[in-house]
Amino acid sequence: MPHDFDTGLMWFRRDLRTTDNATLHQALRRCRQVHCVFIFDTEILAALPRIDRRVEFIRESLSELDEALRKLSGQAQGGLIVRHALASDEIPRLACELQVQAVFAGRDDEPQALARDQQVAHELQTADITLITCKDHVIFERREILTQGGTVYGVFTPYKRNWLSRLAPEDLADHPIDALGQRLAARPLEFQARVPTLADIGFEKSNLSTLKIPTGMHGGSQLFEDFFERMDSYDTTRDFPAVKGPSYLGVHLRFGTVSIRQLVATAWQRQLAGSAGAAVWLSELVWRDFYVSILANFPQVAQSAFKPEYDAIAWETGLEAQALFTAWCEGRTGYPLVDAAMAQINQTGYMHNRLRMVVGSFLVKDLGLDWRWGERYFAEHLNDFDLSANNGGWQWVASSGCDAQPYFRIFNPVSQSEKFDPQGKFIRRYLPQLAELSNKSIHAPWLAKPLELQAAGVTLGGNYPIPIVQHDEARAKTLARYAVVKKIPSA
Numbered sequence: 001m002p003h004d005f006d007t008g009l010m011w012f013r014r015d016l017r018t019t020d021n022a023t024l025h026q027a028l029r030r031c032r033q034v035h036c037v038f039i040f041d042t043e044i045l046a047a048l049p050r051i052d053r054r055v056e057f058i059r060e061s062l063s064e065l066d067e068a069l070r071k072l073s074g075q076a077q078g079g080l081i082v083r084h085a086l087a088s089d090e091i092p093r094l095a096c097e098l099q100v101q102a103v104f105a106g107r108d109d110e111p112q113a114l115a116r117d118q119q120v121a122h123e124l125q126t127a128d129i130t131l132i133t134c135k136d137h138v139i140f141e142r143r144e145i146l147t148q149g150g151t152v153y154g155v156f157t158p159y160k161r162n163w164l165s166r167l168a169p170e171d172l173a174d175h176p177i178d179a180l181g182q183r184l185a186a187r188p189l190e191f192q193a194r195v196p197t198l199a200d201i202g203f204e205k206s207n208l209s210t211l212k213i214p215t216g217m218h219g220g221s222q223l224f225e226d227f228f229e230r231m232d233s234y235d236t237t238r239d240f241p242a243v244k245g246p247s248y249l250g251v252h253l254r255f256g257t258v259s260i261r262q263l264v265a266t267a268w269q270r271q272l273a274g275s276a277g278a279a280v281w282l283s284e285l286v287w288r289d290f291y292v293s294i295l296a297n298f299p300q301v302a303q304s305a306f307k308p309e310y311d312a313i314a315w316e317t318g319l320e321a322q323a324l325f326t327a328w329c330e331g332r333t334g335y336p337l338v339d340a341a342m343a344q345i346n347q348t349g350y351m352h353n354r355l356r357m358v359v360g361s362f363l364v365k366d367l368g369l370d371w372r373w374g375e376r377y378f379a380e381h382l383n384d385f386d387l388s389a390n391n392g393g394w395q396w397v398a399s400s401g402c403d404a405q406p407y408f409r410i411f412n413p414v415s416q417s418e419k420f421d422p423q424g425k426f427i428r429r430y431l432p433q434l435a436e437l438s439n440k441s442i443h444a445p446w447l448a449k450p451l452e453l454q455a456a457g458v459t460l461g462g463n464y465p466i467p468i469v470q471h472d473e474a475r476a477k478t479l480a481r482y483a484v485v486k487k488i489p490s491a
């Protein structure tokens, strides 16, 4: 097969897999031989706590990737080069040392990633090396799905309609690399170091393995196979946090240990076969593309409200606001569903989607705190943290985003609890001190009779907090706070 370049460098980032990897496929097709690298970017790692499940997830996934690349190359010296360095310096340096003519990377439209890639492209250019980026982690990107007027959609439903009507088998085509595997280069002697340990990069082991969160390509496949059995009932189970309804694939989609094309292809086929569950799940994957395109086209959302008039809202500040925020973070609000959800994220790095909406709404519309505080907390704690989806989710609950819930829709944390955790199973799992309360009282312990509280071993203000705000009062305050939005005409 003819090739465009003699030697290429495949730079893995959020695509840690050898199966259906569009970028790796292109690199192997266009180069006689390809080296592979992953950089633990010191700029990104510096901001993280020394125990971080995501760093461990990546590290474990890299071990598998390294092994898979070696096998595919058919050479004992094949495999992944892993560096711990500033990516914007290290990639150009490595490209020169390995004497490559092209560097291949999966496209990433987060503002920081774009700035880094621009810097890398510039450095490479001075050495006459090309940076080639490929679409891999979404189905449609940037300006591929536009309104009839050629503008970017700000509303999900017509975006989804257009997305689905555009979807064609070639968008989901596999990118096999088995036949091209012999183009994977052997690593020169000085690049043959093993994948660094967590300690090598200054991190410690988290509870990832205790939680049995499966990593790497095999972990992604295992979760997907498991979910496949449940996909048809996703529409009816997905809202109940005590039920194993969703796929738990978020972290795998984040780091690309599964292929979005393979997931969409399966969901699409099942939807066409009449599965309502698959149709709803496919919709969630379309939301993912939607938010990626919003961030790519409106990068200002990373700092500001999508609807600028919402930046006029005056959020609570000062010591009292800080104390309310700390209580929210630590799951001490006195609202059991909110506190159980915060315990879930704090203990596992995962939070059920329904609960992300409930705790988000509580932060913004019951505590009157800036949605960016919650966004930052989620960014630090979620295993599946993704800037576009997290920002989209927070702006949705704050009503400031595209196609967000209207500002006057305010979740009642007690009725959400009664509706979505009717038997209090989820609450009991994360708040064992409330386990003995009745199914009725567990949603609002302050309404329980003193005798019931005593019999259940619950002391309000002791082993469980008194509510830090009254929902009805908070609701009225929020409506007043948001009134400013109505006074400013939309841009």
Ligand SMILES: Cc1cc2nc3c(=O)[nH]c(=O)nc-3n(C[C@H](O)[C@H](O)[C@H](O)COP(=O)(O)OP(=O)(O)OC[C@H]3O[C@@H](n4cnc5c(N)ncnc54)[C@H](O)[C@@H]3O)c2cc1C
Pocket (backbone or CB within 6 Å): 238, 246, 247, 248, 249, 250, 251, 253, 284, 285, 287, 288, 289, 291, 351, 352, 353, 354, 356, 357, 360, 378, 382, 384, 385, 386, 387, 389, 390, 391, 392, 393, 394, 396, 397
């Ligand atoms: C305030 C808030 C913050 C959020 N932060 C994130 C985040 O940082 N990262 C993230 O991936 N999702 C985020 N979501 C969306 C959603 O909650 C998670 O994707 C989902 O709970 C992950 O669990 P799962 O993999 O089991 O999802 P499933 O229900 O099995 O869905 C499958 C996949 O679809 C995508 N998806 C599902 N819902 C959404 C959505 N509303 N928007 C965009 N993509 C979606 C995700 O990639 C998810 O893994 C957030 C939602 C809210 C309300």
